[in-house]
Amino acid sequence: MLALGSYWNHLNQTLFQKEQASLLRDILNSQAGAIEQLLNQSLVTTALLAHEVRRSGGEPPDFTVRAAEILRDFPAVSSLRLAPAGVVSQIFPLTGNASALGSSVFEQARTGVAAQQARQERRLTLDGPLQLREGGIGVIGYNPVFLASDDDGEAFWGFVAAVIDLDPLLSVMDLDALVQSGYYFELIRLTPSGVEFPVMAGGDRPPREDLQTLTVRVPNGQWRLRMGRNAEEGPGGFWIGQLVSLVAALVFTWLVHYVLREPQRLRTLVESRTRELHQLAYHDFLTGLVNRRLLQEELVQALREQARSGGPWHCSISISTTSSVSTTPWGMRWAISC
Template sequence: MQKNSKINIISTALLCLSMTLITIGLVEVIIRSDAEHEKALIRDTLLNTGALIGQEVQRNISYGIVLTESLDVLIKSNNYNIDDFEKWAEQLFTMNSRVDSIQLAPSGVVSKIHPLRGNEGAIGHDLLHDAKRANGALKTVHSRKVTFIGPVKLIQNDKYAVIARKPIFKIVDGNEQFWGFTIAVLSVDRILPPRVRKLEGQGLYIKLEGANPDAKIAPVLFSSAKWRAENAVEMEIGVPNGTWKLLLGHDPIKNKYYDMARIFTIFLAFSFSCVVFVQQCRMNTKQGKITFLNKKLTELSLKDELTSIGNRRAAMKALDYHISQAKEVEEEFSTLMLDLDFFKQVNDQYGHPAGDHLLQHVANCVQSTVRRNDSVFRIGGDEFLVLFPQTDISGGVAAARKLHAVIEKTPCVYEDVTLPVSVSIGLVEYSDDSIKSLLHRVDVKLYEAKKAGRNAIRY
């Protein structure tokens, strides 16, 4: 990553230096040419500036995607408990200065907002039953992806903003159910880069028009106080839900002092290149941090917090992979489901911390016994799943017996008390199953082991 970062910095520096030299050369040619050449240069400058503004607008809007995706991972990794929303929001909010507020809408009703001050008017807003918002909210649910609406005027402050929404789905009894939305609100004032105000002081005037298919006149999101259409250029900015129009104009230019023009052009070119270089370096650094954070969030979303082994979500992904391999290259594999016997009695007699210790003990026993390419997951309270790739039923039975013996012979001591530990095991070999049918078959075998008196293996 560091090597790539250095290459990007060197490439950016060379690009900025090239842009500076080219710009100075072009200006020198224009100065010695007629006014039409000079107008062409100014037009190119405006287009380049507009392109950079457009890129910054697109990048700032993309923060909404990062936030909604990050909230999605945090909610799911916390089993849909949103009591820590304020803690998450503060951390995410400090990393995304372009965002006005972060919101959660369980069942489509806005109930959590950060910061709350100034946004109280949005609390209780039912997105799925608001005549003005319902269509967009339902479209988001059906798409199952992050969607954007806007620019719209916010209920709480009547300002234009873009709203990013991501639908969240929860697995209940094996079925997906809509849980609600994660929402990021980005006001147009924050989406626009600070350079816009600086350009106004340099004699450039800017106007930004949004997209509203239901209105005859496009809403004006921003307009310089001295805006004038004369000599203006326009360009489109592609945003997730449509196209915005950016217009840049300037005062009439009179080329009376060639030397001053040369000095100004050199200064502007170097300043512009330095700004591009600094921003590109910052963007590379921030992108690296975002990539690292996304990687960590993904790891957390697939790990069981108590035992540090894979969770149910990771187990489903692993099953899907091994089933695909089995169908494509006819690779055999076996699946083992393990359940602690009388686990509730341990919790009742010794307390839940003792039960947690017992779960960690069993998880360690399983991990230390299986092969390196086998996979171990905790898929329920006291239920574990083990996948044995490239293993038929006979190999799986041998592994199950070894695992059962290790757990039976390894004492679990908690606060000077040896906790009782025994397990029931069900085992099946893959046979052209779906994930659902495979889990059902191994669950039946586990039930047979339980019914046989527990502390047994059935296959």
């Protein structure tokens, strides 16, 4: 019984762990997909603004108006910037970002590599995480703009950049609820050289072998989302199951022992009751001496034996002190012979 209980407990633990791993994988896929979708939606702002630059043949005269209209539909984007030849010339909103005016994106230590990569590969590139001047953690999307040149080619005009605040962006994913449910998450940016930069994290980190990782596809880069959960049914739960199995095995053993011992107990009880009934039938209740009924039965038995032997009939009841005698209710000893 204990072996069966231990095996069943092991199966339950294995099944629980597989269910938890499957649930974690589903949540991880869902969260990674949500991050990709939210980032790509926010980076659409650079494409819209780049279209205005191409339409205007350079810096659009109504940049402030167009930027305000775009930000109204993308609340996670904290600011939009124009950087002709890589030098920031216009920012909306300007409040809190004025210090970035006139700076070259190529000369900045943290963003210069991403800007250079975006220009060379001629595609949108995401850089970060960065500590934003207005507070919080954010990323910057650099979208290079190329305009038609006189030689029927394209010349690099500059960048359209969007600064994305990750806190409001990821707040719609309700990661705090996952943390309160015991989950752990960490969002990591992976550089081309393989170095990991943490973007954000939350919850109590479980052992590394309990973490699952999924790649988040971002423009011209790679991020990773790791998630895990401290197991509810760890070694403690396993030993509780073993203890329950032991208790069940002991109860089962006692029941089997009781069932197997019951026939012997009943035989002993029947023999005891039979002796008591025999005592009551052939002995006086008060004195404990043999009664007339025993005398009659022994007399009949003696006559039957004499009849089977075929000898002459002669029966007598005599007083005797031998061991094969009975005691009368009057305290005398008697013997029957035929």
